[in-house]
Amino acid sequence: EPEVTQTPSHQVTQMGQEVILRCVPISNHLYFYWYRQILGQKVEFLVSFYNNEISEKSEIFDDQFSVERPDGSNFTLKIRSTKLEDSAMYFCASSQEYADTQYFGPGTRLTVL
Amino acid sequence: QKEVEQNSGPLSVPEGAIASLNCTYSDRGSQSFFWYRQYSGKSPELIMSIYSNGDKEDGRFTAQLNKASQYVSLLIRDSQPSDSATYLCAGAYTGANSKLTFGKGITLSVRP
Numbered sequence: 001e002p003e004v005t006q007t008p009s010h011q012v013t014q015m016g017q018e019v020i021l022r023c024v025p026i027s028n029h030l031y032f033y034w035y036r037q038i039l040g041q042k043v044e045f046l047v048s049f050y051n052n053e054i055s056e057k058s059e060i061f062d063d064q065f066s067v068e069r070p071d072g073s074n075f076t077l078k079i080r081s082t083k084l085e086d087s088a089m090y091f092c093a094s095s096q097e098y099a100d101t102q103y104f105g106p107g108t109r110l111t112v113l
Numbered sequence: 114q115k116e117v118e119q120n121s122g123p124l125s126v127p128e129g130a131i132a133s134l135n136c137t138y139s140d141r142g143s144q145s146f147f148w149y150r151q152y153s154g155k156s157p158e159l160i161m162s163i164y165s166n167g168d169k170e171d172g173r174f175t176a177q178l179n180k181a182s183q184y185v186s187l188l189i190r191d192s193q194p195s196d197s198a199t200y201l202c203a204g205a206y207t208g209a210n211s212k213l214t215f216g217k218g219i220t221l222s223v224r225p
């Protein structure tokens with residue numbers, strides 16, 4: 001069964017460093033998302049991406065964040081200068097159609113020291 | 114502000130019992146709803162999706178949607194210890210580029 005994959009599973013970085021989180025969505029899906037979950041809190045929407053552009057972003061997704069689909073398979077989230085409060089699980093998700101079921105990857109645990 | 118509320122829990126039921134999980138939402142413009150299961154430290158895993166009023170059954174799981182009352186529920190029949198997890202209710206709203214808005218989750222514990 002097709003699944004969303006994410007790398008790395010755990011990323012430790014120093015405050016102020018850049019990180020890139022990688023995702024490979026399900027191959028025939030057209031809509032891509034990033035969510036994050038701070039320990040003990042709700043899953044929060046960050047950004048949605050369709051047709052090679054951002055379709056919506058949340059207040060969390062400020063100028064320090066960017067997304068890219070550099071080729072036909074990868075979908076990346078870049079945080080330019082990490083802060084302590086960026087420590088969280090980051091989930092990539094994809095769906096085939098608008099408002100359809102979103103399938104989540106296993107997540108990347110980001111720890112900012 | 115579009116909200117999804119899951120205010121009950123944690124919930125503990127004996128093995129074999131029915132677990133009932135509830136969720137309310139604030140925006141009548143909602144389009145579709147999803148129940149995800151999340152084990153500790155893991156990603157959300159889809160249990161059920163529901164798009165129209167009424168019941169939808171899949172094995173031991175039944176999702177119910179009542180748009181007039183703005184609530185969604187999930188029933189788990191014959192609960193098993195392996196069902197012990199946090200259950201997340203999520204809504205996708207019309208015109209919101211299908212982003213999911215999640216509730217905080219209900220932690221279910223099934224006692225052997």
